[in-house]
Amino acid sequence: MQIKALVFDVFGTVVDWRTSITRQVKVFADEHGVAGDWAAFADRWREGYTSGMAEINAGKGAWKNVDDIHRARLDILLGEFDLPNVPEPEIAQLNRAWHRLDPWPDSVSGLSRLKSKFVIATLSNGNVSLLVAMAKFAKLPWDCVLSSELAGRYKPDHAVYRYAASILDLPSEQVMMVAAHSFDLVAAREAGLRTAFVARPNEYGDPALADTPAAGTFDLHARNFNDLASQLSCL
């Protein structure tokens, strides 16, 4: 393998969206005096992200970015969880909770090691502005912010992975996709990229729900980003 660039899935792979969203929604709900199962709220919100993107890849309607997809589901969830009549500026601020996600404990140190040897870029379905805000919040040291938004399709459409290699001016086999989700890596491999699976057993709370161990065999399998950096001979 002659790898020049690593491109990363972000939600779940780099950042712990579920803990971060649950916490932020609880703060919001407490301010409004409402009790509820906020981890369930986070899970329901995440489901809207998945189904919203699938509709766009299926050709149902014009492009919507992930901020817009999150907002559409949030408007539904506020009703379901007894939070109606929230003023618009507060809803907009809550929707940006996805810009303020904490990294996994090894993310920043591991990325910094990987950056010393490789180009490191996002390759997320999140929109560019979301990813830029998140990187500032979580101090993620990306060389470059790449997104499905730039390709005009959502992962796991192969066009997204090919776009990343093309815009980095690299043959696809010199680009490695890093993700905690097998479906993402299977698609990246089909598009010609190298693949690294990183275990994130707590992404959905209960480890039984996680995509760990990987459903498939990839070029590398790592316990976390520092393990990945060591396997790739980074200092």
Add this chain to the structure above:
Amino acid sequence: MQIKALVFDVFGTVVDWRTSITRQVKVFADEHGVAGDWAAFADRWREGYTSGMAEINAGKGAWKNVDDIHRARLDILLGEFDLPNVPEPEIAQLNRAWHRLDPWPDSVSGLSRLKSKFVIATLSNGNVSLLVAMAKFAKLPWDCVLSSELAGRYKPDHAVYRYAASILDLPSEQVMMVAAHSFDLVAAREAGLRTAFVARPNEYGDPALADTPAAGTFDLHARNFNDLASQLSCL
């Protein structure tokens, strides 16, 4: 002014292309035992960049990225400067001299200060892969690498400036274009962005050739990036 993001011209504004190219071409020519005026070579190379982009904006032929535009002019210059019959891998390596440009002395410290308060992004005609390589070489701490390549037009086409504001999800008046070239800022202003002129009197060697003082009045005029950071109340 309520500025959220600063977008930067790169060649001449952030990096000293002329000194860096002259030095690298001289090393290359010395290895081939050829004497010449390598600053003149650098200037002639730069001219090819400008004319190559103008042809594309005028609709003459398909998109060519800046690496390709540089290469087309380099192939001509090698003949003109008595460097024929250079092996292909050496030419390709020399063409990437534009990926290895030194920053002006204030660039890294000034950008780091500006980054503490604003999103900082490139907005260069250079292609994404060139800008990513240059950022690693020169340790430029961008939050995001934006390029004319993503807009499919070259500056000073207004579409490029509007694209930058759009992909950052900001109204154009919350984005400030920073450049050492009046033509770039005039176009950015016409597209609705805020503008900051930074003096780079030595860009072309002789200060009489530089675009300093600015040919126009912009929102801010700064001596260098640290002066700009101070004017924008960055620590």
